[in-house]
Amino acid sequence: MRILILGGTAFLSTEIARQAVSAGHDVTCLARGSTAEPPEGVRWLKADRSLGANSYTEVSGEWDAVIEVARDPALARDALTRLADHAGHWTFVSNCSVYADHSTPQAAEDADLLPPLPAGMASTPENYGESKSAIEQATMEAAGGKAHLCRAGLIGGPGDGTDRYGYWPARFARDNQPAVVPAITGHATQVIDVRDLAAWILDAADRGVTGPLNAVGDQVPFGDYVAASRSIAGYQGEVLTAPEEWLVNHGIDYWAGPDSLPLWLPPGHDGFSARSNGAARVAGLALRPWQETLKDTLDDERSRGLGRHRKAGLAPATEARLARELLANQPVRPSA
Template identity: 80%
Template sequence: MRILILGGTAFLSSEIARQAVAAGHPVTCLARGSAAEPPAGVRWVRADRSLGTDSYAEVAGDWDAVIEVARDPVPATEALAALADRAGHWTFVSSCSVYADHSTPDAPEDAQLLEPLPRGTESTPENYGESKAAIEQETLRAAGGKAHLCRAGLIGGPGDGTDRYGYWPARFARDNGPAVVPDIASHTTQVMDVRDLAAWVLSAAEHGVTGALNAVGDQVPFGDYVEESRTAAGYTGEVLRASEDWLAQHGIDYWSGPDSLPLWLPPGYEGFCTRSNQAARSFGLAIRPWQETLADALADERSRGLERHRKAGLAPATEARLAEALLSGL
């Protein structure tokens, strides 16, 4: 396949490019490259997509597959205008954040969506779901029956820049001091290995898979994930389980960001990590054992440094403060 990736320098798009090159496909990446470069073996077209449709002047000709990962509807819509007629297949890596309801377990792809972000409204982290919904709408309008809306959930594995999935094995590997864990053992986690997601994007393009499909991992109880993290890291310290109310009262954030507890979701998100992946599996989505993803994420965390500053998770000083409060009954 002659593949054009609109991106190719960040976590997922870079992995897609690496796998495509390894499979022998001619790959072009259109990206600014301001933070990183695409992997070796691709043709790199340096372009700033904020310049509009002129950004695509150097990617003339027809493409067997175009892969878009944008979160801002403006460049995504301009790319569709410039390229959709010349693409045999169009993949938009969307998100399960487009769904309006995250409280219902095992919801399929026909669940209600958020209202798309209105044209002229700035795309921000706060309206991420609406932005992705708007791009889905534009993709269907321009690419129609050749469009694959790949609705990704939480992505993990080696190279994860969000610091979420790798937090727990890294924490247990860092030291044997008391570890603060939310008391949510029966809650569900659902993570897709970035390598499996990249392989699915390429496979779906090669086989002409279209429509909206949830690209999410299998469901794993949080308690199982934590126990496997402890075992993989060789942790022998004390685990202090804190109730959700207690953590919230002590200023700890859900999900992501500084002084958060990754994979702990707020009320109303009981279905967020229980999306059905059966439709995608029926079209060939393959998912490796989650224990393998966890082990590889830990190896990646060790290579990057267990003491480094993290974008998500408790800072050691914060965890020590919480542990002291738990042990003293405060």
């Protein structure tokens, strides 16, 4: 295939480009490259898409597949205006954040969506879901009959820069000091390996898969994920299970960011990491065993440095402070 990737220098888009080149496709990436360059073997059109129509002056010819990863509706609309008529297939990598409700487990693609971000309103991290919803709407209007709306869940695996999925195995590998874990043993986690997602995006484009599909991993109980993380890391320390309310009262954040506990979700999010991937599996999505992703993630974490500053997770000093208080006050009994 002749493939145009609108991106190609970040986590997922880089993996898509790498796999596409390895498979023998003719791959072009349109990207600024401000922090990284596309993989070797890719034709790189260096352009700043914020410049609008001028960004596409070097883009020519017909494309078997165009893959869009934007989060800004203005950028996505410009690309659709310029390229939709020249693409045999169009993939928009959306996100499950487009859904209006995250409380219902096993929700499928027919669940209600957030209203699209109004035209002219700036896209921000706070309106991420509405921004992706607006791009979905624009994509269907311009390329609906050939568009795949790939609604990704949390993406993990080697190279993940968000530090969420890798926090727990890296934490247990870092040292044997007491580890603080939220009391959410039975809560679902749901992560898709970046390599599996990239492979499916390319396969779906090649086969002409269309429509909205939840590109999410299988559900794994948090307790199983933590136990496996401890095992592969060889952790021999004490695990202190902390009640959710206690953590909130001590200023610990959900999900991501400094002094957070990754994969711990706020109330009302029982379905956030428990969406159905049945339709995507029928459409060809193949997932490797989650334990393989976990092992490879820890290998990647080790190579990047277990003691590095992280974007998500507890700082060692914060965890030590929480552990001292848990042990002193014994709100819960430590688990082995």
